[in-house]
Amino acid sequence: MALANSKTTKETFPVLGMSCAACASSAENIIKQQEGVKEASVNYGTGNLIVEFDTASTSIEALQKALQSGGYDLLIEEESKQQETLEEIHQAKFHQLKTKTIWAIILSLPVVIIGMFFMNMPYANEIMLVFSTPVVIWLGRDFFIGAWKQAKHRTTNMDTLVALSTGIAYLFSVFNMFFADFWIDRGMQPHVYFEAAAVIITFILLGRLLEEKAKGNTSSALKKLMGLQPKLVTLIGDNNSESQIPIEEVKKGDRILVKPGEQIAVDGFVLQGNSYVDESMLSGEPIPVSKSENDKVFAGTINQKGSFHYQAEKVGKETLLAQIIKMVQDAQGSKAPVQKLVDKIASIFVPIVLGIAVLTFILWNILGGEHAMTQAILAAVTVLVIACPCALGLATPTAIMVGVGKGAEQGILIKDAESLELAKNVNAIILDKTGTLTEGRPKVQEILWTNEDPLFPSILVSLEKQSEHPLADAVVSYFEHQEIKTISNFESITGKGAKGNYENETYFVGNLKLMKEHQISIDKQLHEKANQWLQESKTVVWFSNSKETLAVISIADQIKASTPKAIQSLKEMGIDLYMLTGDNEATAKAIAEQVGIENYQAEVLPQDKAAFVKKLQEQGKIVAMVGDGINDSTALATADVSIAMGKGSDIAMDVAKMTIISSDLTKIPQAIKLSKQTVATIKQNLFWAFIYNLIGIPIAAGILYPINGFLLNPMLAGAAMALSSVSVVTNSLRLKWKK
Template sequence: MATKEKTFPVTDMSCASCAISVQKLVQSLEGVKQADVNYANQSLKVVYDENETSPEKFKKAVVSIGYDLLIDEMNAKQEQEEIQINNYKKLRSNLIWAAIFTVPLVAIAMFFMDTPYSNFIMLLLSAPVVFLFGRSFFINAYKQAKHGNANMDTLVALSTGIAWLFSVFNTFFPNYWLSKGITPHVYFETAAVVILFVMVGKLLEESAKSNTSSAIKKLIGLQPKTITVLVDGKEISKNIEEAKIGDLVLVKSGEKIAIDGLVTEGSSYVDESMINGEPLATEKTIGSKVYAGTINQKGSFVFKAEKVGADTLLANIIKMVQQAQGSKAPVQKLVDKIAGIFVPVVLILSIVTFFVWIIFANENAVSHGLLAMVTVLVIACPCALGLATPTAIMVGVGKGASKGILIKDAESLEQAKNINAIILDKTGTITEGKPTVDDQTWFNDDPLLKSILKSLESRSEHPLADAIIKDLNSQNIENIYIKNFESLTGKGVKADFNDKTYYVGSHRLMDDLKIDTPREQNDNLNNNTIIYFSTDKELIAIIGIADKIKVNSKTAIKNLHDLGIEVYMLTGDSENTAKAVAENVGIEHYQFDSMPSDKENFVKKLQSERKKVAMVGDGINDSQALARADVSIAMGKGSDIAIDVAKITLISSDLDKITEAIKLSKQTVRIIKQNLFWAFIYNIIGIPLAAGLLFPINGFLLNPMIAGAAMALSSVSVVSNSLRLKFS
């Protein structure tokens, strides 16, 4: 079975119920394992078996109920933006024309009702508003009805259509009601004003929603369109799409860097704040890495392209943010269920309202009943519910990205607030991850042994290997050919040379080989990480490696303690080294000599104590624990495996970003709860008022026009509340 996961832009959805309709339809197709529609960013995520179905089938199904699915991967996002811009312009134009007709209509209804033929004039003024400028409501409602569905357009179309048709009847046949002693009221202005207010609400909602995705637009805007490539010493301008790995790219003062690479000539300071959230520019010299989207400052340099197109760090950040903004928080599942039955329930309530008025009211029962039914249809709004969670998630994820905190999905953003225990790896997490050889003792002065050591470490993926290689490079030691290289997980590496097996690793490896390590030598290297080099019979060298603690590690750990979070350090290092680092940064609980399985088991142990555990690491040996933790956090300068497994990535590898991520989670969840409260309370209070609950008590009956304005503002208020996250 060939399972694929893809996300497609959806167009023409006008409310949360539309999203539910699309989701249910696609979910029902053969071969679809899972379908999720995000109304806020207008996207459909599908997990499907490509042997049984295809994007073309999804598109056909979605089009059949009045929407569209953009399946051209290359141009889908751009096409969706163009469609949204055109729809926005069309909506604004219809709104202006609707206002031009509605203003005199309301004036006649309020001040000139006794004017001859006033009803006929209002009929003529209202007809274009309802059926021309507001025709999309009726078209969409009809498309939904064909498939047995209903959405917000259904509510608007029914309410305004009924009010308008009732008014037409009363205009042409007033005697029918007069003969029964009932005044034949008309509601042409009500139908027109409701259409106008709903359109105003949609316009404001679209404008606000576009602001929630501003982080993505800013990130995309960081990508320059062209690069300057050096070919035989000549400067040649290329489109970014033509860039190839290995190109020598010239970056001048003030220019944006277009692709990822390694500096080969020159030096400068580069502003990387848009990628990692750090305000200070970073010095770039020969051998330094540079990333797409960052800005060169005063100097100029040449770099060799290493990653282009979709493989650059910026492209991956954009992709991750888009996926996260399109994901759903656990609470959204309940909201989706409510939104799915919301419109049918409102339709039933509106009918019940009408008949209750007919049965129990005496004077003007039909007129009041109809007005109350229309008001119930108008005031009910599933959009506020549908927007409550995803808009907050979009803004939260976007804000995180702007600070160098990449959040992979909505669930992680929601879960981070519950963290009460954090496990930190040492190397590259608490320390800089830039180890250097601090001291060494050799028991054999054969120069060939250093070549063997360098060859072994050149094949190792452990971050400490680089320190040994750099030290041996400074001595001009060359690599030699070794055979049968093998990585011994959590212990070290081994390989064969001239019928002998050589080992490099920790004291745990030496214990396995039953090789004694001199106690006095170990004591001399107390605070350093100790690496042993040996054969299977004798010790060749002891190397002490120092790895500086990051400047802000101590402060970051104090900030975590201040949040009431227990901090643990797990390391594969020796007891002395682990103790020295833990004491330096203020960590009480630490574990040394930890294998990857030990780290995972420690996560399980804390979870068994009902703790919500976050694991922070940067290496392959952390990946098991990262996968097991409730929230997994990777350092951006760590291994690809760690970053792939983790749900949150700190691009700058700054530990203090963990505190920021937890605070962002708390802020986002608080906004979601506020949004859901107001969305629910709005409907809980609004619908009974619209039905006329207060009429028997004080004669109050809600005007449909006010209901229309309230409905429009409910969605806008939810989106606006989410946007507060940007400034909190």
């Protein structure tokens, strides 16, 4: 029965209570061990769990309970309230850490001063015990609680290292203080290390405080996007009554009033009124867009001076803004391929460090000479303190988060970390023609008249306004300010054009075949111009009365203003460019020549596009596909990096791993540069994290002692450890200010 009702679902939840990369690995393992879980991934940088599970075998509540037993928690609130709750939790945690850190500094300061400068003063040990005890037992209690919960699950994390190092240093000092004769009888001085225990906890708290603040900064792009959605909307009732309701209560079909300066709440279309709307958050263009009846409006855009009523068409998760937010969240929570290696290292890091600490303790006892036991304990404690997996765990996700956030601010939505990492290696880009290189909307390019009578343009647009032909809209748009005449006996002629009467005269609009069929005299000058346009792969439309041609019109899909510059930039980057189109050979050749692409294919079917992607991949190329339509979706799914135009189809955007909101092609070279910068930052972070541990751990173990008698103080080890995490996060934040 369970199998019959089984249903697999994939969900994303914030994980609470993690303090290091090993915590993420531990939480991930706890979830993976639960019945019904197919796949689970926990990202320390974002604090998110992405889990795929069978709803018949387990539930979200069961997963939450399992994590709680390991010292973590799961936030399972509604998605609309999740970000707000997370913000509250983040603020509460930040203030709690701030309070703890301030108290730890205040209490540790006298311990450090006495321990380093006045260790022989009367009651020095007793004073240090009094000040260090609240730091270790009160302010540092979370480390010991976390370590105990991990031990119960037979796992380890950063809390294990902190609890062991500070606990051993503190208990060792208490023993030396109350049982000093034990060491004196053996000819050794009973040193205490209260300052080490207190300062280690202080530095780790300080590091976590700075880390928490930095994490808040990395997700600023997401917060900006969240802030684009108003909390309340003005609903218009049946009797034109107005009422304020929360945005969560808006339903499809609701009539909403938007006033001057207000943000549009949900996607819809204008019912009544007109205004200009600032759509720069979608298009990047600063000039407001005119909106009148039937025009589409989008959530998050800002109304200017006018006001209008609009009907809700897409609400909640369906709005374009909600999709953008979700894409940014998913991208920031996804793991780059390099991160999977880092996670494996982090999961075995703590046990290895514990092993090194034990080995250090044994070797010092064997080779340490007169003060072997004391030095063995100190060296083992220092190894435990200096080895921190936090820097290693933060290296990749912080850079990815900042990179994705920066992309979102520039109008480049990146769906997953893998695409951001791979984009820098792209050496071949396939571009769709219509809607990608061109505007995707036919426009009138030029009109040549034989007669300048002002009546004729009005008759032409009046005919085309009744026509159902796709090109008719281009003519109507071109003559949008012309007076509309009443056309009688209108008739649409399939495959040829249309005709209609005005004041006892018949007028025709359509192709050359229509003119010849009705024996209309073709003007020589118009004919020559029409042939020229045809050679340029433009569509030609004729306009005539019952006797002679009056005008010839050229219509073409206009190349985007950004296209030539983008093509030039990509060429300068050494990338091979290919244009694929379902259009005819002549049009394809004309467009390719205009934009500067040497390699092109015409009359290509959707499956042919995907086959072409595979062909390039077989040649060893890293292929990016750029498209905007349903016909591009197969090729987008096949490519190594897929890029959709924001003004294209929903399916193309769903399939693609990147979306250019404004459909501006110059964003593609920007995305590649962003990928290079992000990956460079990841490599820098990993280098420093690895080097720090490779150098720090041997020094902490006492490798320099036989050479120059140097032993690292546990207190300095704590400071170095905190600094490593902060340096990695700070290096990632440098991405924000790079061009």
